[in-house]
Amino acid sequence: MAAVLPMRFRILHFFSTVKESSIKELMNALRSEYGAEGQFNENVIGEHLLSMRAGGLIETRDIELDRDGNLVVNYAITEFGQGRLKYLPKAWKV
Template sequence: MGLLPARTAVLNYMSTVDEADTQQVMLALKSQYGREKQFTEPLFLEHLMSLECNGYLEQTGYDLDELGNLRIRYKITEDGQSAVEKYVVKEFRH
C-alpha cells in the first residue's frame, strides 16, 4: 500500500497526539516522507496552517525554540478527528 498525501498524513498524525509543532510532525513522518523533495519545514508549516484554516486543527500556543525560531503548536479539532475517521482508511490510522 502506498503513502497518504502529505497533508492527510499530517492530519492523521495529529489525531494521535495531544498537540505538536512542525518539527514534531516532521520527526514523526520522516521515516515515510523524509526522502520526498517536498519534505521541508516551510511546506509542513503550510500543511498545518491550511488544516487550521479548514477547521481541522487549532493553535494551542507558541514560543521560541532554542535557536530563537518561532514554534507554533497545534491540536486536532472534532472536525479534524471526524475527517480522519471518514477519509483515512483504517490501515493508515495510527
C-alpha cells in the first residue's frame, strides 16, 4: 500500500473492506500502521467513530454484550461513506 493515510480516511477505507466491525477489530487491523501514534487508543478511535457516524459516513449495525458484559457496537460504511472514498489517493481505492 501507499503512504499512511490520515486516521479518519484510513478508518473509512477499512470499513469499505469489511461487512461490519467493532472498535476492537478495527484497532487490531490498524495497529501495525498506527499503533505507535498517541491518538491510537480506544477513546480517540471511539470519538472518530462517533463523529463519522454523525456525519453519515458509517452507521451502527449491531449492538451486543460480550462475555464480560461490555457493550460491543459494530459499525458499517454507508452509501454516503462509500461515495467519499473517491477522495482517497489512487493507491488506496478499492
